[in-house]
Amino acid sequence: MSAAFNQPAVSASTSPSLSGKKVVVVGGKTGIGLGVARAALAAGASVLVASRRVASIQDRPDLAGFEQVGLDMRDEGSVRAAFEAIGAFDHLVVTAAPDLGTWGNFMDDDMGGARSYLEGKFLGSWACARHAAPYLKENGSITFLSGGLAVRPKIGYAAVTSAFVAVEALAKSLALELAPTRVNTIRPGFVDTDMWSFLPGDARECLKDKVKETFPARRAGTAQDIGHAAWFLMTNPYVTGTTIEVSGGENLVPSVS
Numbered sequence: 001m002s003a004a005f006n007q008p009a010v011s012a013s014t015s016p017s018l019s020g021k022k023v024v025v026v027g028g029k030t031g032i033g034l035g036v037a038r039a040a041l042a043a044g045a046s047v048l049v050a051s052r053r054v055a056s057i058q059d060r061p062d063l064a065g066f067e068q069v070g071l072d073m074r075d076e077g078s079v080r081a082a083f084e085a086i087g088a089f090d091h092l093v094v095t096a097a098p099d100l101g102t103w104g105n106f107m108d109d110d111m112g113g114a115r116s117y118l119e120g121k122f123l124g125s126w127a128c129a130r131h132a133a134p135y136l137k138e139n140g141s142i143t144f145l146s147g148g149l150a151v152r153p154k155i156g157y158a159a160v161t162s163a164f165v166a167v168e169a170l171a172k173s174l175a176l177e178l179a180p181t182r183v184n185t186i187r188p189g190f191v192d193t194d195m196w197s198f199l200p201g202d203a204r205e206c207l208k209d210k211v212k213e214t215f216p217a218r219r220a221g222t223a224q225d226i227g228h229a230a231w232f233l234m235t236n237p238y239v240t241g242t243t244i245e246v247s248g249g250e251n252l253v254p255s256v257s
Ligand SMILES: NC(=O)c1ccc[n+]([C@@H]2O[C@H](COP(=O)([O-])OP(=O)(O)OC[C@H]3O[C@@H](n4cnc5c(N)ncnc54)[C@H](OP(=O)(O)O)[C@@H]3O)[C@@H](O)[C@H]2O)c1
Pocket: 026, 027, 028, 029, 030, 031, 032, 033, 050, 051, 052, 053, 054, 071, 072, 073, 074, 095, 096, 097, 098, 099, 120, 145, 146, 147, 148, 187, 188, 189, 190, 191, 192, 193, 194, 195, 196
């Protein structure tokens, strides 16, 4: 066996740096996206966070290290204009999604809620990739976000499950169509972010307690856990067309919610 064959592409003893790279995180001002943005910044990248709201540094001093751009992933014109303004960059991560509670049940009177959710999550992720792709530099990557509902459906969440599965399928298709740009998906399990703020305080704490008792990792996921996975996908040059589940083993135990 040749020495070259034994040589790992990325040394396990070093932390690959994103120094000199530019990373765009759509949805990067809150929750999981902020965890991804912070991980990229810590690895040396310059990081731009994009979503509907542009926050003042007075209101959000924690965003001082990031460039910000306004972008509504439901509006293709807004997405196109944002990436035209951003110009060349290295890695795109799309964590944004429509607010919870807007997807609609299967037996709702009309399909407005389902259309709205799929339009936001699936076609919004599509639009970001489509209009970012011309600006991605060599060795660049795209990372989407799905969720455990992709493989563990629940009654009442058909639109979310469908959107997540569609996003994962899109990543695989684009790994071929945009090659050698690498395209992957992170599939988080329960991550304790403000997405869960619709639950009353005691219900949220109760859910976290159940997670702690039952998940093999014995704790709730954090935005940093997902940020670490995004960093891995940006820096490992040989991972493409795949979905990484980061769920503390949620896939191995009965549902807690
Ligand atoms: N947290 C979990 O337990 C969990 C688990 C599995 C999967 N997920 C998935 O992970 C994603 C993000 O979750 P999260 O916990 O980070 O939620 P989050 O904190 O509520 O973040 C959602 C982000 O999306 C942005 N956004 C919403 N609509 C947008 C639009 N039309 N255009 C551009 N940006 C938009 C929001 O920013 P603006 O308001 O500024 O636009 C916000 O920054 C979702 O897809 C969710 O389904 C979450």
